[in-house]
Amino acid sequence: MIIPYAEIQPETLTSLIEEFVSRDGTDYGEEEISLADKVEQVRAKLVSGEAIILFSESTGQCNIVSKDKL
Template structure:
């Protein structure tokens, strides 16, 4: 089930995005990207509709995914 990002409290949304960004692991690029920049990028993707927040009733988890990659359960 999709959860509109606008329906979340700002602190909750910030925490969700930070946890999502921190799960991705180590950067292997030539330049490190700060947590602040990563969070801003994900927030922009949510605002543009490129990414969405989804809740899995089956797994009882919340995740952020690209909209074009989302497959409903």
């Protein structure tokens, strides 16, 4: 199920994005980027529609994915 980012409370959305960007395997290239910058990059992708939030009813988990990977 796709969850519109605008329907998520701001604090919850920030926590969701922070959890996503801090996962093992999330790669941002060779240069170090701060957590705050990573969060803002992902937030910008959600706002632009490049990324979406998926919720799995069977597992109860949310994930942020690139829209072109659907």
